[in-house]
Amino acid sequence: MTRIALFASGSGSNAENIVRYFSGHEDISVPLIISNKRDAYVHERADRLGIPSFTFSKAEFDEGSAIIDMLRSYDIDYIVLAGFLLKVSQSLLDTYPGRIINIHPALLPKFGGKGMYGGRVHQAVVEAGEKESGITIHYIDENYDEGDIIFQVTCEVLPEDTPEDVAQKVHALEYAHFPRVIEAVVKGEDLSKFG
Ligand code: GRF
Numbered sequence: 001m002t003r004i005a006l007f008a009s010g011s012g013s014n015a016e017n018i019v020r021y022f023s024g025h026e027d028i029s030v031p032l033i034i035s036n037k038r039d040a041y042v043h044e045r046a047d048r049l050g051i052p053s054f055t056f057s058k059a060e061f062d063e064g065s066a067i068i069d070m071l072r073s074y075d076i077d078y079i080v081l082a083g084f085l086l087k088v089s090q091s092l093l094d095t096y097p098g099r100i101i102n103i104h105p106a107l108l109p110k111f112g113g114k115g116m117y118g119g120r121v122h123q124a125v126v127e128a129g130e131k132e133s134g135i136t137i138h139y140i141d142e143n144y145d146e147g148d149i150i151f152q153v154t155c156e157v158l159p160e161d162t163p164e165d166v167a168q169k170v171h172a173l174e175y176a177h178f179p180r181v182i183e184a185v186v187k188g189e190d191l192s193k194f195g
Contacts, residue, residue, distance in 0.1 A: 002186045005032040005076040007084040010118075012042025014082035014103065014174055019049050021179035028186055032074045036061055036086050064091030071095075080182055081140065085117055088140050100140040101185060103178055105170045107152055108136040112145030122163035122170065130157050133166055135173045137181050151181045151194055 004022070008015045015033060022028045033046045033053035046053035060066045068091060071079070079092070081102040088100060104112055106121045111133075116124065125133045134154035139147035155169040184191055 002028050002077045003032075003075050004028060004030045004078045004080055004182070004186070005034055005071055005074065006030060007034050007079060007081045008040065008042040009035060009037050009085040010040055010042065010083050012040065012045045012083065013171070014178060015042050016045045016049065017175050018080065018082060018179050018182065019045075019051060022183075025183075028183060032071075032076060034067065034070070036084070058086060061086050062089055064089040064095075068092065068095050078182075078186060082178070083118075087144065090142065093140065093142065098139060101150065101182060102138055102140050102145075102147070103174060104136045104138065104145055105133075105167070105174070106136065107132070107134045107154065108138065108145050108149065112136075114144050116145070119163055119167065122166040125157060125166055126161060126163050129159075133157050133170060135170060135177065137178060150185060151177065151191055153177055 006015045006018060019030045022030050030051065033042060033051055035042055035053060035055050036058060038055045043053045054070065056067055077099065079096055079100045093100065106112065106125060111121050111124050132154045134152055136149055137151040138149045141147040153173055155173055157166055184194065
């Protein structure tokens with residue numbers, strides 16, 4: 001069984017979608033959710049889903065050892081960042097090389113980097129007059145939003161679309177694709193066949 005920990009900072013709708021996708025899965029489980037915000041709605045979702053969730057401070061994320069101890073105690077193999085806003089520490093990168101996956105709500109390398117998260121991304125896409133946006137699922141490395149890209153899929157942005165409209169389209173792509181891409185990565189499947 002491959003065991004995934006989810007990291008989330010906010011609402012956690014992706015986290016919930018991923019938990020539901022893998023519930024009852026024969027090879028993959030999601031036994032742990034970790035956040036940097038005690039009042040994030042993801043904890044309520046975790047409670048409802050019956051999955052333990054914990055909060056660590058920014059200092060603990062920066063230092064790393066308390067989180068690594070917890071991940072080890074849950075026998076975690078992969079980390080999936082699902083709307084997680086802090087930078088991942090070097091110690092965590094060293095402990096899980098090539099095993100930390102993030103989702104970004106735009107088509108990297110455009111609209112990525114420090115400060116580009118949540119609604120700001122969609123606002124920037126609309127302001128730039130982009131004709132399309134989408135999602136990027138990628139490995140995490142030392143730099144924000146710069147690890148190797150695993151999968152991208154696009155959606156149309158219409159001239160009259162507001163940032164909220166774009167957010168809705170991007171969320172729909174996240175829900176449809178993120179769990180199955182995680183599954184393919186964990187199983188070592190050929191992602192070039194993914195449409
Ligand atoms: C998602 O759009 C994710 O791509 C982004 O933050 C949002 C999180 O939404 N980085 P939720 O917490 O999963 O509802």
